[in-house]
Amino acid sequence: AQKVTQAQTEISVVEKEDVTLDCVYETRDTTYYLFWYKQPPSGELVFLIRRNSFDEQNEISGRYSWNFQKSTSSFNFTITASQVVDSAVYFCALRGVNTGGFKTIFGAGTRLFVKA
Amino acid sequence: DAGVIQSPRHEVTEMGQEVTLRCKPISGHDYLFWYRQTMMRGLELLIYFNNNVPIDDSGMPEDRFSAKMPNASFSTLKIQPSEPRDSAVYFCASRNNYGYTFGSGTRLTVV
Numbered sequence: 001a002q003k004v005t006q007a008q009t010e011i012s013v014v015e016k017e018d019v020t021l022d023c024v025y026e027t028r029d030t031t032y033y034l035f036w037y038k039q040p041p042s043g044e045l046v047f048l049i050r051r052n053s054f055d056e057q058n059e060i061s062g063r064y065s066w067n068f069q070k071s072t073s074s075f076n077f078t079i080t081a082s083q084v085v086d087s088a089v090y091f092c093a094l095r096g097v098n099t100g101g102f103k104t105i106f107g108a109g110t111r112l113f114v115k116a
Numbered sequence: 117d118a119g120v121i122q123s124p125r126h127e128v129t130e131m132g133q134e135v136t137l138r139c140k141p142i143s144g145h146d147y148l149f150w151y152r153q154t155m156m157r158g159l160e161l162l163i164y165f166n167n168n169v170p171i172d173d174s175g176m177p178e179d180r181f182s183a184k185m186p187n188a189s190f191s192t193l194k195i196q197p198s199e200p201r202d203s204a205v206y207f208c209a210s211r212n213n214y215g216y217t218f219g220s221g222t223r224l225t226v227v
Contacts, residue, residue, distance in 0.1 A: 008180075035216075037218075043165060043220065043221055043223070044218065044220045044221065045207060045209075045218035046218075047215045047216055047217065047218070047223075049215075050215045068166065091159065103161055103164075103175075104149075104161065104216070106158055106159040107156045109158060109159075
């Protein structure tokens, strides 16, 4: 069975603070992909990143960084120096290749409030 | 590239009516997905197509839901008859080698 857990339902920070969104996943597949998506108040889903299970290198893109740790089955997302425009719901997702086909399992999402 | 285009953006309909949601994927993407988002259940995959062929429809909640993809540039999700509990945002997505691109969604309200 595949599962994605985002234990933080809501996080509230003040602008310029760093914030980390947690994501823990379960899968029996040896090959899988992990994703993060942003859903701003306007409602659309914006793709942020995809990582495959063989690439544990951390990635940085501007103020965004991702920490993939297979040993703990986690794929955490950090926003450095948060801004009000970062306020959104963030979804972590998993797609297992061996058994999952192209089904992507989404976590419940973490709602981030960034106050000015 | 206009992205994945969904129509309508908003739909309000009465219980019992037929509802058709439309999606135009990105040209060249060979996978198309329909998702539903509700407060209670989050994002759920309903069905996906590969090269216009339905591959997995196990997420379709019941027989009132049906989806078609008559060609590579168009797909529909139909609910007949609609019920208030179908109220949700329905997303269409197509896939490239790197990730999914989602449409803006259709917010369906069944009253």
